[in-house]
Amino acid sequence: MKHWYYADEARQPQGPVDAAMLRDLLAGGRISHATLIWRDGLSQWQAAGDFARELGLDTGARFQQPPVVAEEVAEEKDGSTAEAVTDTASFPPPDTMPETDASPYAAPEAAVGLVSQVVQGGEVVYAGFWKRTAAYVIDSFLLTIITTVISTVTGLAMLPLVMAGATQPLLVVVLQVASYLVQIVVMAGYFAWFHASPRQATPGKMAIGIKVVDTQGAPISFWRAIGRFFATFVSTLLLMAGYLMAAFTGRKQALHDLICGTLVVDKWAYTHYPERQQPKLGVVTWIALALGGLLSLMFLLAAGALVAAMGGVFGR
Secondary structure, eight states, X not given: OOOEEEEOTTXXXXXXXXXXXXXXXXXXXXXXXXSEEEETTOSSOEEGGGXXXXXXXXXXXXXOOOOOXXXXXXXXXXXXXXXXXXXXXXXXXXXXXXXXXXXXXXXXXXXXXXXXXXXXXXXXXXXXXXXXXXHHHHHHHHHHHHHHHHHHHHHHHTHHHHHHGGGOHHHXXXXXXXXXXXXXXXXXXXXXXXXXXXXXXXXXXXXXXXXXXXXXXXXXXXXXXXXXXXXXXXXXXXXXXXXXXXXXXXXXXXXHHHHHTEEEEETXXXXXXXXXXXXXXXXXXXXXXXXXXXXXXXXXXXHHHHHHHHHHHHTO
């Protein structure tokens, strides 16, 4: 199934949607045949009417606009009124985009309709400690699955070396170090790739409705995202105090944000729709926090039971 993207009234890309949804949008008047659309395989954005046959549209309605009836204009007795009508008719309707040779959007290479335009001057809702924690819980769960699969595959592939390492302690150490390095690379790639993506957020942040930007609200580069990931090690080394700083700093920045010049904000911040921002904790945030708290409690109980069992063994 092909995924389509379309430009809304504010000239912001929206999507993905399927062909049926595009037809519904056209039928409902939310977009017109002049609206710019894009799908994978196109080199640039084009008018929806150009794909009438592919989308199953009524080709007879292509680019039709309500005409200005000459008789109605002629009936105007006031010449200034008639002139005003004529002048107004020369402008394109507010809900359509004028056709130009150059598209206002760069045709995307992947998740195209998500290219963001930084809009300054609006209200900004910063993501506080609890939203960030909830996002991290979700990302940690996903990363656990990913690293477990990778570790299992690489472990099976290196099984002969592990068997040989039974008599070679140095080889065992090398394999353990390699395993840790693979996990770090996977985590760095996960956070950097998603933070530098068009959505500017990991799956956890997407679920919570937040994103990572620089201090001016613009997307960050892949290499800055890499640096931000390794800066989290500094926040961790200080007994997690670097993370707690997000609860007390003015723009809710953690230590690694201050180091790299980044912010974590609502996904609608620095856009044309700042009114859509949600300062309160949403349902997904509460669920993630509850699951995170439950897992932490289970871990502490298991650790306590293990310590008690070991104490009993050594106490004999």
